[in-house]
Amino acid sequence: MAPNSRVQSRIARGSAELAILALLDEQPLYGFEIGRRIGEKTAGAIQFTLASLYPMLYELEKRGLVKGQWRPNKSGRDRRYYSLTPAGKRKLSPLRHEWSLFFKALDRLAGVSRA
Amino acid sequence: MPDWNRAVRDRLAELKLPESCKHEIAAEITAHLEDSEATEQPDLGAVNWPKLVAQIQRAKSHNSAINDRTRQLWLPGLASLTAANLLLMAVSSASRSTQAVSAHGSAAFPGLTIISDYLPWLAAQPLVGALGAWLSWRAGANPLTRLFAALFPSLVMLGCWGLFIPLSSILQKEAWTLQHPVYVTLGAVVWVIPGMMGLALGSFPFLMNSERSLRLSHD
Numbered sequence: 442m443a444p445n446s447r448v449q450s451r452i453a454r455g456s457a458e459l460a461i462l463a464l465l466d467e468q469p470l471y472g473f474e475i476g477r478r479i480g481e482k483t484a485g486a487i488q489f490t491l492a493s494l495y496p497m498l499y500e501l502e503k504r505g506l507v508k509g510q511w512r513p514n515k516s517g518r519d520r521r522y523y524s525l526t527p528a529g530k531r532k533l534s535p536l537r538h539e540w541s542l543f544f545k546a547l548d549r550l551a552g553v554s555r556a
Numbered sequence: 557m558p559d560w561n562r563a564v565r566d567r568l569a570e571l572k573l574p575e576s577c578k579h580e581i582a583a584e585i586t587a588h589l590e591d592s593e594a595t596e597q598p599d600l601g602a603v604n605w606p607k608l609v610a611q612i613q614r615a616k617s618h619n620s621a622i623n624d625r626t627r628q629l630w631l632p633g634l635a636s637l638t639a640a641n642l643l644l645m646a647v648s649s650a651s652r653s654t655q656a657v658s659a660h661g662s663a664a665f666p667g668l669t670i671i672s673d674y675l676p677w678l679a680a681q682p683l684v685g686a687l688g689a690w691l692s693w694r695a696g697a698n699p700l701t702r703l704f705a706a707l708f709p710s711l712v713m714l715g716c717w718g719l720f721i722p723l724s725s726i727l728q729k730e731a732w733t734l735q736h737p738v739y740v741t742l743g744a745v746v747w748v749i750p751g752m753m754g755l756a757l758g759s760f761p762f763l764m765n766s767e768r769s770l771r772l773s774h775d
Contacts, residue, residue: 471587472584472587472588473587473588473591473592474591490603491585491588491589491592491603491608492603492604492607492608492611494588495581495584495585495588495608495612496608496611496612496614496615497615499581499612499615499616500614500615503615503616504624505624518587518590519583519587520587521580521583521584521587528624528625532624535698
């Protein structure tokens, strides 16, 4: 993988992780709803496909940051709801701080807030 | 209505996971496709299934399951502990070799052991602390975790002096240790506090530098 695409991949994965954890901090959600709400809240700037969402959720689950549990949704259909674990909650705060630092650093460098 | 579950199961057939796990993944992805139908017609052809299977395989595989705590604290901590012990062994070994060829061994000059063993060991503690903090920093740990990883050898030493040695003395009825708690405490202070300060000193550059924490993903 070329260095620049590796960086892009890291940015994408890191931002996806933050987006999912932050959303689940509000309430437990199932996969489709996670993708839909992130798209909605970011006005389509961040979008998850089926292929990008589930590997990420499974990885977060393996790392103990989220936990999946089957239960019926509002329509009575079984869906696998993901919720933050205590480890996920602990992870979220420093992650937010790290991204805040990152955006400030990027702003100092490239003036992105003035664009 | 398409049989999404069958279509998904066919495409996930290559997954090398327990059947129950494959079944659950297929059910979840099927549910996603059913939910998608409300807004758009799902296009299975648009998904790179071999890539998705590989990603799910990697994400679900427990063989490589090392969580953040392990990568950021336990492994760096064990690395610094190993380095500290190897260092102590090397210093002791070098010291014994020197004394063997010297006409004045440690029996003649007890202080020599302290100078030849303890001081070089102590002087090297910043390097050990730096190693632990650096490994932790590389794994994306926060500053507190980096500090703990760096101080790990001293924390283990503290556990030995504070718990293991008194307990073993009681169990083995070692009269000297039990009758001289001040010496034991002094030993603990001498071996733990300065070492801890040395480790903390070495970790300092990696505690201040938080830029690595801008790690944007987990490899």
